[in-house]
Amino acid sequence: MRENDIRPRELLNEYLRLSEQDATTLFTDGARDDVPCVACASTHTEHAFTKKGFGYSRCLECGTLYQTPRPRLEVFERFYVNSVSSDFWAKVFFPQVAESRRAAVFAPRAAELARMLKERGFLARTVVDVGAGHGVFLSELVARLAGATGIAVEPSSEMIESCRKLGFEVREALAEDVTDLDGRGDLVCSLEVMEHVHDPLRFISNLATFTAPGGWVFFTTLGADGFDITVLGEHANAVFPPHHLNFMSVKGFEILCGRAGLTDVEVLTPGQLDVDIVRNKTNEIPGLLDDQPFIRALLGNEQAATAFQQFLANNRMSSHSWVLARKPA
Ligand SMILES: [Zn+2]
Structure with missing residues (x-):
């Protein structure tokens, strides 16, 4: 998989x-x-950089990178409703990449998550997907869990319609406004939402609330320990305000889950794109890695680059992060 397959350059720009x-x-x-x-x-934090007028700091205790000083929640709520970029994502960007993402991203993720649950001897009957989008991941996952049914939580009226057509029970709302799903999910998932939320503790606490005792919370997001974000810093496309606010470290994920009362936290980074992302950015900004001869040599050696990407994934050093955690019985 290449960055361009799931994020075509023109659409991304x-x-x-x-x-x-x-x-x-x-x-x-x-x-x-x-x-x-x-x-x-x-x-105990320090300012890392400012991008497009938004400051980012790094936590000196856990290594998390996050946006601060942070605009207030009401400003973000206005943004969620009036955002031209989110509208473009829902109506133009996502529909054009939906099928390539189904095959390259959602189906393999669903298969791997189903495998991880099976390995734990866990049978999920009800799956809640928070920020379900068009319901592609939820449909791929439910198809792999015998007898399971899906509930989609999604604030976008355009996207929730797709979920409804797929036959899922739906809640057209942000997670924090949903009040009738307490303990409903044996498995509560959320893909690529955590990096956007105003208050990560509140968000993960909501996921935990939707989870039945003994059930599992699963989320994917961007992590601060990842190769591309570490190397590119403020130049990383992934660091883009006002959409992406939170990049937790592996340690940060573990601490946050603990604060939300979750246990058995497992953090994985099965990302495949870090090296490709750094290479693309280097082509875009010549001279960016002039003081990094080792990385430039690595990027220029296809075999080494492929092996290095696998090394990053195996050692929790890719920025694409998965977190699986359990709600105590
Ligand atoms: Zn911290």
Whole structure:
């Protein structure tokens, strides 16, 4: 899999351009608050960089990278409703990559998650997907769990319609506004949402609330320990405000899950794209890695680059992160 397969350059650039427009039209006014580490709550942090007018800090206790000072929740709520970039994602970007993502991303993820649950001897009857989008992952997952049914939580009316057509029970809402799913899910999933949320502890606590005692929470997101984010820093496309706010470290994921009352936390980083992402960015910004001869040599050696990507995935050093954690019985 290559970055271009799931994020075609032209679509990505337009999405980034519209995101920048959102950042300047919807976030110019209003107070911003210094927030402690979103994973471990430490105030022992240092400013890392500012991108498009948004500051990012790194936690010196757990290594999490996160956006602060942070605009208030009401500003983000206005953004979720009026965002031209999110609209473009839902109506143009995602539909064009939906099928390539189903095959390259969602089906293999569903298969691997089903395998992990089986390995734990766990039978999930009800699966809740928070931020279900068009329901592609949920349909792939439910098909692999015998007898399971799906519940989709998704605030976008466009996307929830797809979930409804797939036959899922739906909640057209943000997770924090859903009040009738307490303990309903044997498995509660959330793919690529954590990096967006205003308050990660509140979000994971909501996932835990939707989970039945003894059930599992599973989420995927972007991690601060990943190769591409570590090497590219503020140049990483993944670090783009106002959409992506939180990049937890492996340690940060473990601490955050513990704070939400979850146990048996397993963090994996099965990413395949770090090296490709760094290579693409180096082509875009010549001279970016002039002071990194080792990395430049690595990127220029296809065999070594492939082996290195596998090394990153095996050692929890890719930025694409998976977290599986259990709610105590
Ligand atoms: Zn921290």
